[in-house]
Amino acid sequence: MNRRTYEEVAVGEELPALPIPLTRTLIVATAIASRDYQDVHHDPGLAVERGSKDIFMNILTTNGLVDRYVTEWAGPAAVVKAIRIRLGVPNHPGDTMTLTGTVTAKHDEDRRVEIAVRGENGLGAHVTGTVVVRLPSKVAT
Amino acid sequence: MSRLSGAAAVAGIGATEFSKDSGRSELRLACEAVLAAIADAGLKPSDVDGMVTFTADTNAEIHVARTTGMGDLTFFSRIPHGGGAACGTVQQAALAVATGVADVVVCYRAFNERSGVRYGLGQADRPVETAADIGADGAAYAWLNPFGLSTPAQWVAMFARRYMHEYGATSEDFGRVAVVDRKHAANNPAAWFYQRPITLEDHQASRWIAEPLHLLDCCQETDGGQALVVVSAERARDLPHPPAVILGAAQGSGDDQHMMTSYYRPRITGIPEMGLVGLQLYAQSGLGPADMDAAILYDHFTPLVLPQLEELGFCAPGEAKDFVAEGNLELGGRLPFNTHGGQLGEAYLHGMNGIAEAVRLVRGTSVNQPEGVRNVIVTAGTGVPTSGLVLGAGR
Amino acid sequence: MTAYEDFAGREIVPLREGPDPVNVPMIRHWAEAMGDRNPVHLDDDAARAAGRPGIVAPASMTQAWTMRGYAASITGSGAGPGAEELNALLEKDGYTSVVATDSEFEFHRELVVGDRVNVREVVESISPEKSTALGVGRFVTTVRTYTDQDGEVVAVQRWRLLRFRPKAPSPEKRAPKALRPRPAVNRDNAFWFEAAREHRLVVQRCSGCGTLRHPPGPCCPHCGSFEWDVAEASGRGQVYSFVVAHHPRHPAFEYPLIVAVVELDEGTRLITNLVGVEPGEVEIGMPVVLDWLDADPDLSLPVFRPQEND
Numbered sequence: 001m002n003r004r005t006y007e008e009v010a011v012g013e014e015l016p017a018l019p020i021p022l023t024r025t026l027i028v029a030t031a032i033a034s035r036d037y038q039d040v041h042h043d044p045g046l047a048v049e050r051g052s053k054d055i056f057m058n059i060l061t062t063n064g065l066v067d068r069y070v071t072e073w074a075g076p077a078a079v080v081k082a083i084r085i086r087l088g089v090p091n092h093p094g095d096t097m098t099l100t101g102t103v104t105a106k107h108d109e110d111r112r113v114e115i116a117v118r119g120e121n122g123l124g125a126h127v128t129g130t131v132v133v134r135l136p137s138k139v140a141t
Numbered sequence: 142m143s144r145l146s147g148a149a150a151v152a153g154i155g156a157t158e159f160s161k162d163s164g165r166s167e168l169r170l171a172c173e174a175v176l177a178a179i180a181d182a183g184l185k186p187s188d189v190d191g192m193v194t195f196t197a198d199t200n201a202e203i204h205v206a207r208t209t210g211m212g213d214l215t216f217f218s219r220i221p222h223g224g225g226a227a228c229g230t231v232q233q234a235a236l237a238v239a240t241g242v243a244d245v246v247v248c249y250r251a252f253n254e255r256s257g258v259r260y261g262l263g264q265a266d267r268p269v270e271t272a273a274d275i276g277a278d279g280a281a282y283a284w285l286n287p288f289g290l291s292t293p294a295q296w297v298a299m300f301a302r303r304y305m306h307e308y309g310a311t312s313e314d315f316g317r318v319a320v321v322d323r324k325h326a327a328n329n330p331a332a333w334f335y336q337r338p339i340t341l342e343d344h345q346a347s348r349w350i351a352e353p354l355h356l357l358d359c360c361q362e363t364d365g366g367q368a369l370v371v372v373s374a375e376r377a378r379d380l381p382h383p384p385a386v387i388l389g390a391a392q393g394s395g396d397d398q399h400m401m402t403s404y405y406r407p408r409i410t411g412i413p414e415m416g417l418v419g420l421q422l423y424a425q426s427g428l429g430p431a432d433m434d435a436a437i438l439y440d441h442f443t444p445l446v447l448p449q450l451e452e453l454g455f456c457a458p459g460e461a462k463d464f465v466a467e468g469n470l471e472l473g474g475r476l477p478f479n480t481h482g483g484q485l486g487e488a489y490l491h492g493m494n495g496i497a498e499a500v501r502l503v504r505g506t507s508v509n510q511p512e513g514v515r516n517v518i519v520t521a522g523t524g525v526p527t528s529g530l531v532l533g534a535g536r
Numbered sequence: 537m538t539a540y541e542d543f544a545g546r547e548i549v550p551l552r553e554g555p556d557p558v559n560v561p562m563i564r565h566w567a568e569a570m571g572d573r574n575p576v577h578l579d580d581d582a583a584r585a586a587g588r589p590g591i592v593a594p595a596s597m598t599q600a601w602t603m604r605g606y607a608a609s610i611t612g613s614g615a616g617p618g619a620e621e622l623n624a625l626l627e628k629d630g631y632t633s634v635v636a637t638d639s640e641f642e643f644h645r646e647l648v649v650g651d652r653v654n655v656r657e658v659v660e661s662i663s664p665e666k667s668t669a670l671g672v673g674r675f676v677t678t679v680r681t682y683t684d685q686d687g688e689v690v691a692v693q694r695w696r697l698l699r700f701r702p703k704a705p706s707p708e709k710r711a712p713k714a715l716r717p718r719p720a721v722n723r724d725n726a727f728w729f730e731a732a733r734e735h736r737l738v739v740q741r742c743s744g745c746g747t748l749r750h751p752p753g754p755c756c757p758h759c760g761s762f763e764w765d766v767a768e769a770s771g772r773g774q775v776y777s778f779v780v781a782h783h784p785r786h787p788a789f790e791y792p793l794i795v796a797v798v799e800l801d802e803g804t805r806l807i808t809n810l811v812g813v814e815p816g817e818v819e820i821g822m823p824v825v826l827d828w829l830d831a832d833p834d835l836s837l838p839v840f841r842p843q844e845n846d
Contacts, residue, residue, distance in 0.1 A: 026569070033569035035603035038634075050633045051670055051702025059636035060599055061570070067596035068572040076576045076586040080595035084640040136587070265717045265786045275722040283719035283729070284751050287837055288809050289786060290795040291717070295779050299797060303777040306820045352780035352792070352815070397757075404797045405750070405805050409777070 003075035006111040006135040015073045015101035015115065020065060022121065024093035027057050034060035056090035062127050066117050069099045070131040074113075077136040081112060085129030095121040104130070111135050143425040147535060148239035150377035150384035151231065153182025153370035154497040159333055159488035162256040163364035171200040171251035172208050174366030179209075182370040183381040184245060189370075191216035191243030193230040195250055195491065197223055205249065216243035220392075222400065223260075224441060224522025227492030228530045232390035234371035244372065250493045251366030259362055263292030278400070285402060294359050294442060296401040297524060298351040301444035304410045305353060308459035310447065312353055314466065316344035318443040319357050319485055321470045326482025329508045333361055334486045358443040360484040367493035369500070374535060385503040386535030388426035388516065393417035394526035401524040410459075412445065415520065416452040418529040422518065423454075426531045430454035433531070434514040435502050436476050437495040440483040445523040450476075453518065472511050480509035492521045499532045539625055540662040540674065548618030548678065549657035554601040558593050558651040566597050592646040598682055598691045599639075601653035619657070622676070631673050631699035638677075638696035644689050652685040660694070673700025714787035716831045724754050727766065735828045737838045738766035739804050750804040771826030773800040773840065780815040788831075798824055798840050812841035 020026075031041035036058045039046040047055045063083055071078055091097055097119045105114040112134050119127040155177025157163070157170050165173075179186055189211045192202040202217045216237045220226035227250070234246035254260060265286050285291055290299075304310055323339045326332035339357060347356040377384030395413035397406050406413070423429050430453060438449045447461035455476060456464040464470075470478035481487045481498035488494050499517040501507045516533040556562060560578065567577050575582030576592055583591050593601075608615075615623065626632075647653065663675040675698055682691040719729055731738040740752035744761030755762050778796035785791050794810040796818070810818060811827060824840035831837055 020571075030569040033566045034597075034600045035605045037606045037609040040633075040635075049702075051700075059639055060596070060603075063596040063599070063639055063641070064566065064570040064572070064594065067594055068570050068574070071572075071574050071594075076574055076582060079646060080643055082640075082642045083596055086638050087636065090635075262784050263786075275720050277722075277724070279720045280722045280725050281720075281751070283721060283725050284807050286717035287719045287831070287835065288795050288807055289716070289781060289789045289793045290779065290807055291786070292781075292784065295781050295795065298779040298781075299777050299795075302779065303820065306777070349780070349782040349792075351782060402807070404777070404807065 002073060003077055004073070004135055005138045006106070006113065007138045009103055009106065009113055009135065011103050011106055013103040015069070018069050018072075018099045020097045020099065022057065022091050022093055022095045022097055024055070027055055027061075027091065027093055030061035030064065031058045034058060034064065036060055052090065054092045056092055059085075059087060062087060062091070062119070065099065066119070066127065066129065066131055069117065070101065070115055070133060073101070074133050074135060078133040080131065080133050082132040083129070085127050087127055088125040089121065089123035091121055091126050095123070097121045097126055101131075111137055145235060145239055145390060146388050146425045146427070147374055147386055149235035149371050150374040150386045150535065151369050151496070151500045151532065152372045152377040152380045152382065152384055153178040153180070153184065154368070154500050155179070155181050156331070156367045156490075156494065156497060157251070157365045159331060159363050159365040159490070159494075160255075161333075161362075161364060163253055167252050167257070168200050168204055168208065170253070170364070170366035171198075171205050171249055171368075174251055174368040175205055175247055175249050176209055178247065178249075178368035178370045181382070182372070184370065186210045187212050189245045189247050190214055191234065191237050191246035193218045193220070193233045193246060193248045195219060195223070195226040195230070196221040197226070197491070198250055198252070200249075200251055216246060220528070222522070222525040222527070224439060224491045225525035225527040227439075227496060227521035228390065228519055228528035229392050229521065230493075231369060231371060231387065231496060231530055232392060232528060235387045235390050238371055238373050244376070246371045247368055248371065248493070249366065249368040250491050252491075253364045254489060255362040255364050257364070260293060261359070261362055263295070265289070265291035281400060290402075292351065293401060294354050295351040297442040297445060298354045299402070299404060300409055300524070301353050301442075304444060304448065307410050308462065310462045312345065312355065313341060314447065314462035315353075315358050315443040316341050316355070317465050318440065318446045318470070319344050321465075322440060322479050322483035322485040325472075325480050325509050326486025329482050329487055332482040332487040333363065334482060354442060354444070357485075360441045360489045363488040363490060365488055365490055367490045367497055369493070369496055383504050384535060385500040385532040387530060388428065388533045388535070389422035389529070389531035391418045391421035391425065392526065392528045393421070398526060403524070410448065412448045412452050412523055414527050415449055415523060415529070418520070418527055419453040422529050422531050426516075426533075428516055428531060432516050433476065433518045435480065435499075435511060435517045436478050437481075437499050437517065437519040438478060439492050439495070439520045439523050439527075440479060440485055441489070441522065443485070449520055449523060453520075472509055477509070477511040480507045480511070495519055496530065499530065503532050503534055543618075543622060543659045544661055545659065546618055547656060547658050548622055549616035549655065551654050551656045551683070552602065552616070554653040554655070555605065556601065558601060558647045558649050558653065560591060560649060562600075563591070563593050563597065566594060566600065570594075588646065589648060591649050593648070595641070595643045595646065595691075598641065598643070598647065598653065599680075599693065601647070602655040602682070616657070622659070626674070626699045630701045633671070633673075633700050633702045635670065635698050635700070636696070637675065637698050638694070640694040641691060643691045647690060651690075653690065654683045655680050657695075668698060668700060670698065671700040671703045673698050716788040716835060716837075717786070718835070725752055728752060731766065732838060733836045735836060737769040737771060737826055739769055739800070739802055740764050741767045748802055748804050750806055767802065769826070770801050772843070773798045773824055775810070775818060775820055775822045775824060776805055777820060778810065778818050794818060796840065806838070809837070809839045810841065811839050817842075
């Protein structure tokens with residue numbers, strides 16, 4: 001795993017893209033892991049009745065995946081300070097969501113780094129948002 | 142005994158290799174198999190004056206005859222209904238020889254069934270003609286395709302489920318048929334599954350195709366060709382191999398017969414058309430089930446082997462599962478079965494390769510030759526109008 | 537002021553304790569599902585090496601500690617009096633569907649094993665009715681405050697849901713990738729498919745001897761008559777046999793696909809599909825009743841579903 005320090009991160013740096021295959025099992029397993037039993041996240045028939053074309057990923061999972069994406073890049077010393085996301089098109093089974101990210105700001109006073117994240121699937125942007133992490137300093141590590 | 146019994150014999154057999162991609166035209170496969178069979182009979186192409194194949198075959202007799210240099214033909218015929226035709230081609234040949242309309246008749250079947258048009262993929266996308274000119278065969282698919290019942294495995298699965306329900310048979314009972322086939326194929330260098338036996342556990346673990354059928358309940362798909370040469374029994378005695386005398390040769394289409402989907406009969410656990418074939422075979426030959434020393438039973442799908450054993454009198458209805466489980470189909474058993482490996486193990490040649498194996502059993506040259514074989518019963522496709530043979534060493 | 541505007545500023549979920557303290561098994565379950573391999577969530581030593589007092593939960597998991605879980609999703613109770621009142625109002629107006637659109641989390645501290653997580657929720661605003669891609673609805677924005685066992689705030693989340701009336705699914709949208717195979721219709725069987733388009737299940741009946749027959753044909757095998765009419769089937773029957781198709785797959789169908797032979801109370805059998813039942817639940821002899829499948833504008837087919845016990 002990476003162990004990024006505040007100093008070695010520059011505004012404009014791009015995170016490596018992370019494609020996530022959206023299997024039906026992933027969508028159901030993550031919904032259950034987040035204790036979300038809403039039928040639209042596991043029951044295709046009811047999802048259709050409620051106006052969706054199939055089951056879709058719950059927002060807690062989108063939060064979780066965005067969190068994982070940024071902390072995988074930042075390393076275990078990073079502390080997540082904020083996750084702000086807006087959902088667009090749904091994540092349906094059979095698609096792939098590719099997460100990308102760019103460092104957009106740095107705050108020297110508390111070593112916070114802001115990363116703009118975006119997750120695109122075959123239908124368009126599923127998620128856009130910002131993750132803020134506090135990174136260790138070079139001196140401390 | 143009928144006048145047909147004993148009149149004719151199979152004097153030659155010939156085949157191509159059995160593969161998944163022949164790399165050759167279907168006509169070439171047919172010619173290779175036909176020439177091999179003629180040579181095996183110790184004859185020349187110009188000796189041939191009759192030909193019989195399946196309506197399903199793409200190789201019209203004129204192309205095969207012209208290409209192999211047969212010259213004049215006085216008899217040509219074709220049998221419909223897919224794999225049900227197999228033994229029917231030999232019956233046609235025997236009838237022609239017995240009545241003197243032909244002296245040397247070649248029966249053949251050749252296709253690129255794996256690399257070309259695969260029957261296993263089903264009929265769902267068969268073109269639908271306009272109402273004015275659509276025939277009864279085409280219209281019959283109207284009851285199947287819109288509901289997604291379009292493959293041979295699915296059609297057979299419907300019978301299998303009912304058979305299980307009425308007789309308490311299980312998937313393992315079907316699996317034992319596949320295990321015997323593959324055991325025999327494992328000894329047969331010509332078999333696709335040579336040296337690749339399976340266990341009942343393999344069968345149970347194989348994926349679903351159409352429940353209750355697993356993958357290993359379904360025969361393979363094959364590219365290849367198989368031919369047989371039929372002459373009079375008298376002439377056969379002067380040819381190189383011991384003759385496989387045609388003691389019985391019968392066709393059967395049952396009451397309320399459909400193609401693979403005779404689901405509307407009072408009961409669907411039996412195969413009445415096969416029962417009809419069996420009665421004729423025994424009546425023609427003057428033999429009975431007890432006289433049969435081996436059986437080549439059509440095995441495109443394992444479940445329909447069981448009711449064949451019942452229809453042909455080897456056991457009572459519903460008891461085939463016990464007959465099989467007791468080991469009767471093994472080489473040392475009461476009725477050694479599909480000694481070539483069957484269509485599951487050797488090749489899917491629409492039943493024609495099974496007839497060739499019956500000839501080898503009578504000659505005593507099978508790779509899995511049991512002791513003291515005199516008479517062998519052979520069947521053709523199940524679920525369709527079908528046919529059967531009894532071949533023997535003769536008198 | 538509408539009833540919706542009245543909700544602004546109201547606490548709809550009073551302080552509620554999450555059912556379980558922060559614990560490793562639930563973190564492991566989450567990390568596995570998310571594919572999160574960050575060792576600070578599962579390995580005490582690695583967490584200490586990364587400057588933590590011990591294992592810490594993923595920040596994004598904060599909300600999960602307060603989810604009410606499966607039992608509450610069945611009973612529907614316990615959401616909180618204000619939340620239930622708001623739900624009732626939304627349901628009354630037909631906003632029966634819900635989708636989350638925004639989540640803005642600020643984390644005050646990381647959660648460690650043993651922490652209790654409590655939540656209270658206050659409505660910030662409810663939008664006027666808006667037209668969205670999903671249907672007409674209202675955005676409900678709330679603020680959830682997460683506190684620990686000492687009453688200290690651990691995270692704050694602005695949370696927005698769209699409550700909406702689902703659009704009636706359009707036939708194009710619901711159509712599968714391919715049409716079902718067309719029936720091969722000719723002069724002998726067309727009447728049956730034409731009746732099916734009118735949602736009538738008919739059985740051919742000989743005018744000579746009254747015998748019902750299916751599949752139909754031009755001539756009666758019992759009396760030889762070419763005259764016939766049709767009987768309307770009661771739509772009741774039982775499963776005579778069935779197949780669960782897996783391979784090969786035709787794009788018009790969902791697999792595993794149940795194809796059955798149903799024996800009608802009238803005595804004839806037909807090939808059909810079973811709906812409203814799982815493959816593992818089908819049994820030979822199961823009573824079934826007629827339903828209609830409008831597969832596409834040109835094709836309606838009789839299908840059967842299990843008869844309800846009454």
